Each structure stands twice: as C-alpha cells, then as structure tokens.
Amino acid sequence: MHRFIIGKGLLIQKDGDLFEYVSRCDSTLYFRSPIHDQVLDITEANFWEAVATGSITVKKAVATDKELRFDGGPAKDASLSLVHFSKKVQRSVLRKLAYIFGLRELGISRGKLTQIADAAKRIAGTIGDAKVPGTSTISAWMKTFEDAGDEPVSLAPESVARSRHATDGVHEALVQEAITEGYCKLHRPTIKTAYGRYRKSLEVHNSNELTRGAPARRPISKRTFERRIKDRPAYDVHEARYGAESARAKFKHIKSVANASMIFDCAEIDHTILNLMVIDDRLLVPLGRPWITVVRDVRSGVVLGFYITFNAPSLRSLFGAIKNSLQPHPDVRGCFPGIRNPWSTWGSCASYRVDRGGDLLSESARIAMVELGARYVYAPARHPWAKGSIERFFGTLELTLLDDLPGRTFRNFWERGEYDPRQTAVVRFSTLIYLMHKWIADYVHVQPHSRKLRSPLDIWNAEIDSVDRVGIADTHKLDAVFGHHKTAPLTRRGIAFESLQYASAETETLFNTHGKGLKVDYIVPPEDIGHVHLIHPEKKAYVRIPCTRLDYANGLSLFQHKLLKKYARMRSAERYAIADFIEVHHELREAVSKDIQHLDRMGIRDLTTLARMADINSASVYEGKAATILSCTNVPLLSSGDSLQDAPNHTGASPDAQDSEDAHSVPSYSWSRE
Structure with missing residues (x-):
C-alpha cells in the first residue's frame, strides 16, 4: 500500500506527463514538469479528487534537485501487502514495527545507538519480547523502513520473496x-x-x-x-x-440468472431418476427405479406439480408434470391423516425454463407452451447453475427423503458395492406417490430458506393475493394441447397414424368438401391412442376423432402400441394388420401371465419393462388405478384386501396405513379426485 504526503519529492503523473511538487499557496498546489518546465496548479480539493478517480497517479519515486529516483528503496514487490505473507512473517514484521514506532515516540533516530539500546529494553518489556534485538539490527530496520517510504512489507525477510530454486x-x-x-x-x-x-x-x-x-x-x-x-x-x-x-x-464463475420478481413469473422443469427401488403394489416385487419430472416456481420455491413413471424422459412425462401443475391438487388429508398441510400451490406460469433435452427441444413442446400462453426459455447447454433452483431441489430430495428409505440405491455399481437394494425394497409405487405428496406439503413448503429466511409457502401466501392465478377453463382440452402434433393427408379412410385409422363424420365431411390432397393437423394423446384431436381447418377448433378399432386402441398408450407393433414386425416380415396387433397383444398377456408364476427368475430389467408395458405412473395412481404389472396380464386384479398366496413377504405400508393381521395383505394407497 503506497502512502504519501504533499511535500518535497512528491512526483505525480497527469495525462502522461510527470510533475514534481514545488510549493503551495493557501489551498492551491503547484507542480512543475522537469522535462517541459510546464507548471501545473490545482486546488488541494481537486487534487485529492483526481487521485481518487485515477486521473492523477502518484508515482513511487523520489524527486531530488539532481535526479528522479524511481527505485524508491530496496527491491521489494510493492504489489504485495502484509496479508499475503504467512502468520509467522506477519508476527515478525509487527515485532519490528513495535520497536520502530516505540523509538519514534521517544524521538530517537536510528543514529543514536546508545539511546536505542536503553529504549529497546523498555519496549521489549512492554510487548513481552523475551529476546531483545541488537542496536545495530534495530537501526537497520529503521533505515529499511524509512527508505521504503514507511512500507511495512519492506520489513519482511528477504528470503520470503526470493526464489530458492532459481533456474536460468x-x-x-x-x-x-x-x-x-x-x-x-x-x-x-x-x-x-x-x-x-x-x-x-x-x-x-x-x-x-x-x-x-x-x-x-x-x-x-x-x-x-x-x-x-x-x-x-x-x-x-x-x-x-x-x-x-x-x-x-x-x-466458470457462476453468474446469477435472472430471478423472478413474483410468483408465476417463471418455473423450472427438469427430470431425474430416483435412487430408490420401488415394488409392485400387488405382487410386491421390485420394479426398478422410476423417473420423476418436477415443475418448480423460481420465486417462491414451491412445487407446482410432478410426474413419476418408469419410462425415460419424454414428452409424455413433460406434459404429465405440467398438467399436474395446472389443476388443484387433491386434498388427501382425509385418506391419509398423516399429511398435515394441503398442497395448494398450482397454476400456469408466464415462462418455463428448461434444459436442452431432446424432449424439451421438440416442436410439440414449444407449441404446447404457446397454447398455454407461456414462454419457453432454454438454459444454456451444460450450464446446470442456470437452473439452480430445480437442481438444488433434486439434491434436497435425495438427502431428505430417499436417503433413509429401505430400497435406496446408488447411481452406479461402484458406489453400490455389495449392497443389493432388491433385498430391502419395501416401498410400493403408490406409497412413493403418497410419500412425495407428504414430503412436498409437510417438509419442502414449510422449511425456511437459508437466504430468504422464509419458507416457500410463506412467500407463496404473501404474494398469491397480489397476482392473478391463471387457470384453465376447458381442462378437457389439455389432452389436446399436451400431445404429439402431427400433420397428415386426409384420405377417404380418414387419418392414418402408426398403422391405425381415425375417422368420423367430421373427417368424411372434410374429405367430401376438399377432396383428395387436404393436409390436416392433429394431436395424438400419448396416454390414450383411442382417439386423436383434429384441428379443424374451418372451425379452428379441436375435434375428437375416434379410432376405427376401439376394441384394440381404446385406453392403449402410444408406448404400448409401438411395443406391440415392434413384436408384430419381429413375428412377421410381411405386412401386418390390426388383427396382428390384437393377437400379439393377447400372446404377450399370456406370456407375461406365465412369467409371473416364476418372478424369482426375472431380472430387474424385465420387471421394469413390464412396468412400462403396464403404464404405471403417478397420474394413474391419482385416478385410483392399481400400480401393478398385473394390468398387462390375463390375471385378474386383486382387491386391496385379497391376498396372494405366492407373493413374497414384503410390505410397503405408509406410516399411516393400518397394520393388517395377514402379512400378505396389501392395503390400498391410491386416492381419486372428487
């Protein structure tokens, strides 16, 4: 740190020219250029302001009558300060300064060695220094300090700044x-x-x-x-x-992203796989690790909605989570008294921030956001901190909910070691939905934020009355909005999609009016391909068009249909018809029914595939459907009180479920919307 006083020897630089201090008159300072003999006059107030702004630079040099010395004393790194050195060096410098300032207070200069010797003993006693330095040593310290312009760093040992292993x-x-x-x-x-x-x-x-x-x-x-x-x-x-x-x-320095100023300004969406092995609701066998998609409000931190499924992230999981966030959540406290707080946070946001996953980059996703009147904001690629809120949420989920649950697993084999989560898995899929609901309502929403010092629910309640919550009046159109957008020519048979035909009186009228060659836009709901939503070119409205083979397609998901189509193609290289799909569907149900008799021989991948075939997801649990792979077999579904004679002895009861006398009894964990 360079300190100076206005006096003889002061050298400054202004506009590239050097000036040395000459004199002062009242509050005006006079400087002279030793090169051009130019005089600079400036008031003291303006001088200090110019030094502060940097328009005048005080040089670390000394101006004498004979020369300008730019060395300023011994060769020390002036850019360093005392804080850059170790504690040992700092204590050494402070000890030397104690002697120097003590002698200055007594008016003893460095040449008065006898007086230095007497005063040094008294100073040593004052500061508690057991070893009094020699008079010549103290005198040398004083000279070094004065020559460096009273820079404390000049008293640091030379060995600190000198390299021990200098090389050419x-x-x-x-x-x-x-x-x-x-x-x-x-x-x-x-x-x-x-x-x-x-x-x-x-x-x-x-x-x-x-x-x-x-x-x-x-x-x-x-x-x-x-x-x-x-x-x-x-x-x-x-x-x-x-x-x-x-x-x-x-x-990379983590720059803060634009935060939302109010609730509903922005929400973040992301997927992750849960490190938890869940089991079938009826058969009580491990099904694997499910995926979760979460919609979270950036401003408050509340969860607006989620969707859990065994399918990898896709448009369906994205739309499922958003659909769950657009409608009021069911009040399940009557079914589950253990849940203390209602989940009252829902609504449409002005913008949704997502990463650059394949499903999130699709045109269908962007069109759906436009239909909702929201903006689709993409975070920069490989910048997880651009969605810090949702990434932090997944970390909290891992540490506070999944960490201590039976069946908790790890991301890879090396972390898992000899631990086998299949042997300890007891959490059923519907129980997982219950636990997520309880964790969100009773933990996430009520825990105070470490920086905001308020809980997400407090922020939400404080602002919900001052903003307009956007609701969806025609919720039945959500299926049309959140689907796969397609374009196809209209034929005399209607609309063709994935070897299926969709036709009605509307398509017949359109074909008779426009004839062959008319291309129409339509939307396929991924959870039920029994119908599509035609965007009527004249009415500019959605028209529900049923499949011509509802005996096959009704209630069938797009994933299930593509799987059946794949098996039909494997069985016959020739052209196949709907009858082939129905036959393959029946054969698969028969094969799965037989395999269920030998569940102990099935691997976890096979069971996960069956869970995908059965279309087990959180939305079906909310609708009261059984989360079991029995739904894709010919085995009749058991009621919640029936028992399975051959089922493994596992339980997945929630904390609030009543104990059953029968160890194989499976209490119900699903609830329905009212």
Whole structure:
C-alpha cells in the first residue's frame, strides 16, 4: 500500500506527463514538469479528487534537485501487502514495527545507538519480547523502513520473496517442456511420470553440455517441480488434462440468472431418476427405479406439480408434470391423516425454463407452451447453475427423503458395492406417490430458506393475493394441447397414424368438401391412442376423432402400441394388420401371465419393462388405478384386501396405513379426485 504526503519529492503523473511538487499557496498546489518546465496548479480539493478517480497517479519515486529516483528503496514487490505473507512473517514484521514506532515516540533516530539500546529494553518489556534485538539490527530496520517510504512489507525477510530454486532460461525451458508434454495431457499422466521425463531430458542436455566443456545443471527437486505446476494457471492445467468443457464447468464463475420478481413469473422443469427401488403394489416385487419430472416456481420455491413413471424422459412425462401443475391438487388429508398441510400451490406460469433435452427441444413442446400462453426459455447447454433452483431441489430430495428409505440405491455399481437394494425394497409405487405428496406439503413448503429466511409457502401466501392465478377453463382440452402434433393427408379412410385409422363424420365431411390432397393437423394423446384431436381447418377448433378399432386402441398408450407393433414386425416380415396387433397383444398377456408364476427368475430389467408395458405412473395412481404389472396380464386384479398366496413377504405400508393381521395383505394407497 503506497502512502504519501504533499511535500518535497512528491512526483505525480497527469495525462502522461510527470510533475514534481514545488510549493503551495493557501489551498492551491503547484507542480512543475522537469522535462517541459510546464507548471501545473490545482486546488488541494481537486487534487485529492483526481487521485481518487485515477486521473492523477502518484508515482513511487523520489524527486531530488539532481535526479528522479524511481527505485524508491530496496527491491521489494510493492504489489504485495502484509496479508499475503504467512502468520509467522506477519508476527515478525509487527515485532519490528513495535520497536520502530516505540523509538519514534521517544524521538530517537536510528543514529543514536546508545539511546536505542536503553529504549529497546523498555519496549521489549512492554510487548513481552523475551529476546531483545541488537542496536545495530534495530537501526537497520529503521533505515529499511524509512527508505521504503514507511512500507511495512519492506520489513519482511528477504528470503520470503526470493526464489530458492532459481533456474536460468534454458533450464526453465526444460522444466516447462516436461510439464507441457509429460503432465498436461488428456490421458492424465502423474506428476511422477512428468518429473521422470524432466530428469531424462536434463540428463541428455547435461551430457551435451559436458562435451562442449560447459558445466552441468543441477536438477530441481520433485517438490519444486510440483510448485512449478502450481505456478501455472489452474484453468489451463485442468483444461489440458480434462478438456475444455470440464474446465469451463469447474472454473466458470457462476453468474446469477435472472430471478423472478413474483410468483408465476417463471418455473423450472427438469427430470431425474430416483435412487430408490420401488415394488409392485400387488405382487410386491421390485420394479426398478422410476423417473420423476418436477415443475418448480423460481420465486417462491414451491412445487407446482410432478410426474413419476418408469419410462425415460419424454414428452409424455413433460406434459404429465405440467398438467399436474395446472389443476388443484387433491386434498388427501382425509385418506391419509398423516399429511398435515394441503398442497395448494398450482397454476400456469408466464415462462418455463428448461434444459436442452431432446424432449424439451421438440416442436410439440414449444407449441404446447404457446397454447398455454407461456414462454419457453432454454438454459444454456451444460450450464446446470442456470437452473439452480430445480437442481438444488433434486439434491434436497435425495438427502431428505430417499436417503433413509429401505430400497435406496446408488447411481452406479461402484458406489453400490455389495449392497443389493432388491433385498430391502419395501416401498410400493403408490406409497412413493403418497410419500412425495407428504414430503412436498409437510417438509419442502414449510422449511425456511437459508437466504430468504422464509419458507416457500410463506412467500407463496404473501404474494398469491397480489397476482392473478391463471387457470384453465376447458381442462378437457389439455389432452389436446399436451400431445404429439402431427400433420397428415386426409384420405377417404380418414387419418392414418402408426398403422391405425381415425375417422368420423367430421373427417368424411372434410374429405367430401376438399377432396383428395387436404393436409390436416392433429394431436395424438400419448396416454390414450383411442382417439386423436383434429384441428379443424374451418372451425379452428379441436375435434375428437375416434379410432376405427376401439376394441384394440381404446385406453392403449402410444408406448404400448409401438411395443406391440415392434413384436408384430419381429413375428412377421410381411405386412401386418390390426388383427396382428390384437393377437400379439393377447400372446404377450399370456406370456407375461406365465412369467409371473416364476418372478424369482426375472431380472430387474424385465420387471421394469413390464412396468412400462403396464403404464404405471403417478397420474394413474391419482385416478385410483392399481400400480401393478398385473394390468398387462390375463390375471385378474386383486382387491386391496385379497391376498396372494405366492407373493413374497414384503410390505410397503405408509406410516399411516393400518397394520393388517395377514402379512400378505396389501392395503390400498391410491386416492381419486372428487
């Protein structure tokens, strides 16, 4: 830190020219250029303001009658301050300053050695210094301090700033070459390997030097070599060893994204797989790990909706979560007294922030957002902090809900070790929906935020009356909005989609009016392909068009249909008809029914596939449907009180479920909308 006073020897720079202080008159200061003999006059108030703004720079130099000395004292790094040094060095400097300032208070200069000796003993007693320094040592400290312009850093030991292992240019080039070629590589060699490369290159260089009569260079130690690596910019080293993307993610400064000013301004949507093995509601066998899609309000942090399924992230899971967030959530406290708070947070937001997943980038997703009157905001690729709210939510979910549940698993084999979550899994799928509902209502929404110092529900309740909640009047149109948007020519048979035909009186009228060649837009609901929603080109409205084979397509999901179509194609390379699909559907149900008799032989992947075939998801649980793979078999569904003689002895009861006398009894955990 450079300190100065306005007086003789002061040298300043203004507009590129040097000026030395000459004199002052009242409040006006006069400076003279030693080069151009130009005089600069400035008031003291303006001088201090110019120094503060940087238009005048005070030079670390001394102007004398004979010369301008820019050394300013001993060679010390003036950019350093005392805080840059270790505690030991700081204590040493403070000890020296105690003697210097003590002598100054007594009016003793550095040349009065006898007086310094007497005063030093008294100062040592005052500061508790057991070892009194010599008079010449104190005098040298005072000279160094004065020559440096009273800079405390000048009293630091010279060895602190001096390199212990200085190398010449040729030797340093060998060191840096070994670091670049032997350490900063994507295959990430060790420091030991890089240091060995340096020693070999130095041996070769020394042998060449000895032949020319030059002295050999002494190698630096491995510890010094490591310090040379640390001297390089950490970003550059990490980029060379791990790649540019990894370096950007690790060292990029996390800039705050635009936060919402009110609730409903912005919501974040994302998917993740739950590290929890869940079991079938009826058969009580592990089905695998489900995926969850969450919609979360950025301003308050409340959860607006979620969707859980065994299918990988897709448009259906995206639309399922948004659909769940647009309507009031069922009050299940009557069915489950253990849930204390209602889940009252729902509504449409002005914008939705998502990442760049394939399903989220689709045209159907963007069209659905336009239909809702919302903006679709994409976060930058590989910038998880751009959606920090939802990413943090998933971390909280992992630590506070899943961490202690039986059947909790890990992301990979190495973390899992010998632990087998299938042996401890007891949480049924419908129980998981109950637990999520309770966790959101009774934990997430009422826990105070560490920075906002208020709970998400408090923020929501404080602002809900001052904003307009956007509701959906015609909720039956949500199925039309949240579907796969398609375009196809209208034929005399209607609309063709995935080997199915859709026709009604509306399509017949359109065909008779416009004839062949008319292309129409329609939307396919992924959860039920028994009908499509035609966007009528004349009425500009959605028209429900049923499938011509409702005996096959009614209630069938798009995933189930594509799976049946795949098996039909595998069975016959020839052209197939609806009858083939129905036959394959019947055969698969028969095959699955037989496999259920030997559940112990089925792997977790097979059971997960069956869960996908059965279309087990959170929306069906809310509708009161059984979350079981029995729905895709010919085995009749058992009621909640029936028992399975061959079922494994697992239980998945919620905390509020009544205990049953029968160990195999399966109480119901589903609830219906009223």
